[in-house]
Amino acid sequence: MPLRQMVRPALLAGSTIFAMLCAPVWADEADAVPSSEVASGRTGGQVFDAEFFARFSPRTALEMLGQVPGFTIRDDGGQRGLGQATANVLVNGQRLTGKSEDTFTQLGRIAAKSVVRIELVDAATLDVPGLTGQVANVIVKADGISGNFAYRFEARPHFTDPLFNRFETSLTGKTGRLEYTVGLSNLSSRGGAGGETLIERPDGSLIERRDDVITANFDQPKLSLAAKIDAGNGTLINLNGSYRYYWFRFKLDDERQVPGGVDRTRRYREKERGGNFELGGDLAFKLAGGQLKLIGLTRGNNGPATNTSVFSYADGRPDTGDRYHQQQDFSETIARAEYGWKAGGADWQISAEAAYNKLDIAADLATLDPSGVFVPVPFPDGTGGVKEDRYEGILSYSRPLSKNLSLQATLGGEFSRLSQTGGVNPQSREFWRPKGSVALAWTPEKGLDVSFKARRRVGQLNFGDFLARVFLNDNNANAGNGELVPPQSWEFELETKKTLGKWGSTTLRLYDYHIQDLVDIVPIGATGESPGNLDGGRRYGLEWTSTIELAPLGIKGAKIDLSVNLQKSRVRDPLTAQFRPISETQDRAIELNFRHDIPKSDIAYGFNIGNYHFQNYYRLGEVGLGFEGPTFAGVFVEHKDVLGLTLRAQAGNLLNGRNKFDRTVYAGRRNTAPVLFTEHRDRLIGPIFSVLLRGNF
Secondary structure, three states, rough: OOOHHHHHHHHHHHHHHHHHHHHHHOOHHOOOOOOOOOOOOOOOOOOEEEEHHHHHHEEEEHHHOOOOOOOOOOOOOOOEEEEHHHEEEEHOOOOOOOOOOHHHHHOOOOHHHHHHEEEEEEEHOOHHHHHHOOOEEEEEOOOEEEEEEEEEEEEOOOOOEEEEEEEEEEEEEEEEEEEEEEEEEEEOEEEEEEEEEEEEEOOOOOOEEEEEEEEEEEEEEEEEEEEEEEEEEEEEEEEEEEEEEEEEEEEEEEEEEEOOOOOOOOOEEEEEEEEEEEEEEEEEEEEEOEEEEEEEEEEEEEEEEEEEEEEEEEOOOOOOOEEEEEEEEEEEEEEEEEEEEEEEEEEEEEEEEEEEEEEEEEEEEEOOOOOOEEEEEEEEEHOOEEEEEEEEEEEEEEEEEEEEEEEEEEHHHHEEEEEEEEEOOOEEEEEEEEEEEEEEEEEOOOOOEEEEEEEEEEOOOOHHOOEEEEEEEOEEEEEOOOOOOOOEEEEEEEEEEEOOOHHHEEEEEEEEEEEEEEEEEEOOOOEEEEEEEEEEEEEEEEEEEEEEOOOHHOOOOOEEEEEEEEEHHHHHHHHOOEEEEEOOOEEEEEEEEEEEEOOOOOOEEEEEEEEEEEEEEEEEEEEEEEEEOOOOEEEEEEEEEEEOEEEEEEEEEEOOOOEEEEEEEEEOOOOOOOOEEEEEEEEEOOOEEEEEEEEEE
């Protein structure tokens, strides 16, 4: 790696830390954002009362969290089972449960008027094992019946169908000891792009020129129910359930000009539909001087997916093509118990979890014969099943070491059994893996919080990677791999948060992950390839998030939110044995958002700009990069009281972010074979116009 590439992130990190430490010199604490010690009595942290958010007129808890200075919501990232808490948001001191709904969706159902305050604290000061860094604790008090809704209309002038049916609404109520929430949504989306693709020989001569148009439509109506019962004497019952039906339609039509050959058109279609459900609940009650929580969850997903590719020729010869069909049925059942108690000035917890995951796939492949009929082609390696039985036990310990220093430690492990039927080399294997973490939270002075965490983590596999699969759109295929094992990693994180008084807040997070059994494309047999495990890999980088208030400069009600994510990664390539970046990692994301809520008015306006960069993907016979952008920008104007509603109009992609794809394809494996062709794609997306209407009832 060139020295300058290593130095730039280090300089940025160093300058940020320097700004944090020097901030007390120029930040006037008397004019700081209203804050205090958190209600739990632990040292450090900030409290943002409901009045702090008044200027933004938020409708939901999610919108309120979006305005907390220097804070970014991190979801659980699809961890194994339920496990310990990893999302950096709590509600009334409790983690958000469930796996089918992310943190953003659940927060979007909490009406802003039910939020009493938001506490921002360091995770190591809490008795919630698993958390790290800054955590937002949303204090909610439901009273009577309330609800909120949002509707979005979106239109694009190029290639894309208009979006009419995106909405979400929820109703929350309380009667006696029962609190309930009913949610209904359709978070649909529409996409499209069009432009030129060039296929060229290694000498630069043209093989084929394509004119492409794609459209993508996705709909997913969903019904969610949740109930909370306070049975008294410290006994709490939570119940939740959801059902979602979805369908996805993707079309790609292209005209292909072949110099010296026969021109042709191609019609490519992807269709996917199905339903998924989740039922879960937990029961918490006092027991033997502590608290026992019992948690249960079951969920499932099933549905077919079909990909079809058909060529028609200018000289009238019969059409040719292929069809790939998959039927997937997935299920997961989890039982978890957590028992917590206090002893010796510390909070203790012992947890046990059992999880059962199963995926069954039936796949078939067919080719189009001259009569226009799809004739089946043998594809036995694409049909089969994978299941995992997993058991985990963790002991957690947390306590303050001094007035401004807290410790949280966990230790345990998991046993899992992976079994496969069908596909390549079906077998059953068993694994023991250690888990654990150590976290420290330090508040050297008011307004400065520093945390460090080291942990051993086990990742989650995609069960579909065990079986063979065909990708008709890119003329690729996975052979399937029965030797897959979950990745493991040693992860180190250092986070520093500094309040800047009346100027806002800034947070810097440094991380370094050392990964074993990294999942990437590996050789299978003499000519095949599929996801498999590499010996090791590394990801390291920084995340810098800042909120700068502009009132001290005379622009009252205005602020800038800045986010900078820089990452480096490396893994030893299975073909060349040389180090390269991990496939498809995002190594740069820079976002700047400006918002001005005009004082003594209901008007707000602003703009956003973001720049993004990704690393190549690596298959054994090709290297490529697909992305959109790299720069997106937009503007908005918002009126916070249109007949009691919030109306927001915005225009996006004003800097002409594109849909791009470049790849180099080899005649065989890329470490020995010559280049066969290169592909360069550049498609127009165009501006995106939308209107968002939000309200409460």
